[in-house]
Amino acid sequence: MAPPGILNRYLLLMAQEHLEFRLPVSPQYRPLLLAGDDGAEIKSLLSLFGGQFISSQETYGKSPFWILSIPSEDIARNLMKRTVCAKSIFELWGHGKCPEELYSSLKNYPAEKMVPFLHSDSTYKIKIHTFNKTLTQEEKVKRIDALEFLPFEGKVNLKKPQHVFSILEDYGLDPNHIPENPHNIYFGRWIADGQRELIESYSVKKRHFIGNTSMDAGLSFIMANHGKVKKNDIVFDPFVGTGGLLIASAHFGAYVYGTDIDYNTVHGLGKASRKNQKWRGPDENIRANLRQYGLEKYYLDVLVSDASKPSWRKGTYFDAIITDPPYGIRESTRRTGSQKEIPKGIEKCPESHVPVSLSYHLSDMFFDLLNFSAETLVLGGRLVYWLPVYTPEYTEEMVPWHPCLKLISNCEQKLSSHTSRRLITMEKVKEFEVWTDRHPECEKPMEQAQKTAQQTVEYSRANLDSGCKFEEQKILA
Numbered sequence: 001m002a003p004p005g006i007l008n009r010y011l012l013l014m015a016q017e018h019l020e021f022r023l024p025v026s027p028q029y030r031p032l033l034l035a036g037d038d039g040a041e042i043k044s045l046l047s048l049f050g051g052q053f054i055s056s057q058e059t060y061g062k063s064p065f066w067i068l069s070i071p072s073e074d075i076a077r078n079l080m081k082r083t084v085c086a087k088s089i090f091e092l093w094g095h096g097k098c099p100e101e102l103y104s105s106l107k108n109y110p111a112e113k114m115v116p117f118l119h120s121d122s123t124y125k126i127k128i129h130t131f132n133k134t135l136t137q138e139e140k141v142k143r144i145d146a147l148e149f150l151p152f153e154g155k156v157n158l159k160k161p162q163h164v165f166s167i168l169e170d171y172g173l174d175p176n177h178i179p180e181n182p183h184n185i186y187f188g189r190w191i192a193d194g195q196r197e198l199i200e201s202y203s204v205k206k207r208h209f210i211g212n213t214s215m216d217a218g219l220s221f222i223m224a225n226h227g228k229v230k231k232n233d234i235v236f237d238p239f240v241g242t243g244g245l246l247i248a249s250a251h252f253g254a255y256v257y258g259t260d261i262d263y264n265t266v267h268g269l270g271k272a273s274r275k276n277q278k279w280r281g282p283d284e285n286i287r288a289n290l291r292q293y294g295l296e297k298y299y300l301d302v303l304v305s306d307a308s309k310p311s312w313r314k315g316t317y318f319d320a321i322i323t324d325p326p327y328g329i330r331e332s333t334r335r336t337g338s339q340k341e342i343p344k345g346i347e348k349c350p351e352s353h354v355p356v357s358l359s360y361h362l363s364d365m366f367f368d369l370l371n372f373s374a375e376t377l378v379l380g381g382r383l384v385y386w387l388p389v390y391t392p393e394y395t396e397e398m399v400p401w402h403p404c405l406k407l408i409s410n411c412e413q414k415l416s417s418h419t420s421r422r423l424i425t426m427e428k429v430k431e432f433e434v435w436t437d438r439h440p441e442c443e444k445p446m447e448q449a450q451k452t453a454q455q456t457v458e459y460s461r462a463n464l465d466s467g468c469k470f471e472e473q474k475i476l477a
């Protein structure tokens with residue numbers, strides 16, 4: 001382990017999926033961000049475990065190879081117990097643009113850092129990882145043989161080695177132009193793998209209770225990581241739906257709670273979302289989902305409640321609010337109302353009931369969400385939510401803001417050529433004060449969001465890989 005104050009260099013091998021959630025925010029936003037915590041999943045996790053995102057690498061672009069400085073191997077291991085964006089982490093012993101550069105960098109790596117892993121009682125194995133090229137067995141053996149100058153004294157054990165080393169070669173991102181020689185070559189000691197298998201084991205396809213808008217497992221874990229959810233936290237989702245976001249937080253040991261305006265969803269009643277099933281079964285509900293994954297003890301409750309009229313006493317209750325608000329296509333944006341609230345000019349239906357369902361304008365919804373979060377989050381607690389965006393007109397000034405909440409990251413997920421949704425992460429940095437003064441720009445994305453909603457239909461259709469039926473609903477707002 002590095003002596004205190006000395007940062008070891010590590011190599012992260014990132015998964016080539018959800019690239020947008022790995023990248024830092026745009027330079028324009030950096031001054032608004034918290035020092036040392038200005039990015040997405042890896043940065044949030046490092047700040048959770050007491051590390052900072054420090055890197056000499058100028059740009060990450062879409063490369064799967066990231067060089068980071070981390071204070072200790074323990075922090076690196078903790079990071080890997082949480083990340084779904086990174087595949088593996090290595091202690092970086094050498095790096096070069098060609099084999100000669102790699103070898104000279106390895107020769108400069110302090111011998112005292114290598115020896116504990118190379119001594120005669122140890123067993124080891126060397127693996128080769130190439131990105132964007134496949135090597136023959138002969139080429140692989142050649143590369144391993146070329147490392148003979150390293151003081152390996154242990155025995156090779158291919159099945160159960162104590163230490164695993166890797167040569168990682170980067171042939172760039174263009175599958176149509178694969179260079180003869182790699183752009184970069186790395187050598188490192190493997191430390192740990194990330195949590196990519198969670199994406200499969202928590203897949204919505206195999207989940208007990210699902211709806212048309214159940215959040216994808218990978219994104220749910222990314223959101224919980226952005227929210228810095230940890231053991232014994234209390235996490236709230238005000239638009240809980242089938243509780244997809246609660247599951248990821250409970251997996252990380254947080255107690256979870258949610259509300260939704262839809263009685264049927266909260267009680268697991270009504271029409272089923274799976275093909276070949278008409279009605280939901282007797283035990284299709286959020287609690288049963290948590291039970292399916294052995295997480296029932298983290299279930300606090302879910303209630304029918306309208307997010308526009310939160311029924312909470314004043315106070316700070318939540319360590320994180322993680323949510324996917326409706327934007328009116330696969331689920332309607334609704335709120336409860338009374339006859340008095342129906343705007344003039346709209347004829348009252350004599351048969352209307354009270355409470356009636358009113359449209360809930362998106363700008364009101366995000367404004368309420370930020371005010372509610374600023375009031376009920378603990379200091380340092382995080383709000384993580386999706387903001388739908390009509391890309392041709394989007395500017396960063398349009399992201400809703402609140403004086404008590406600081407923007408941590410703003411990552412785009414493209415949905416179609418004109419639409420995207422942005423994963424917004426904010427942190428409570430000040431005691432609550434009511435915020436009534438809306439930024440005029442904040443109204444704009446909401447108008448666009450209605451356009452986005454319209455266009456996401458196609459995307460939704462293409463992405464409903466969970467065997468859901470697709471039921472388009474009318475945009476009410």
Ligand SMILES: C[S@@+](CC[C@H](N)C(=O)[O-])C[C@H]1O[C@@H](n2cnc3c(N)ncnc32)[C@H](O)[C@@H]1O
Binds near residue numbers: 262265307325326327
């Ligand atoms: C995008 S879905 C959430 C999906 C959820 N993340 C999941 O994994 O199933 C949005 C939810 O917000 C609910 N909703 C709409 N208007 C609401 C309101 N005014 N208050 C509370 N919930 C509302 C809808 O019923 C819907 O279940």
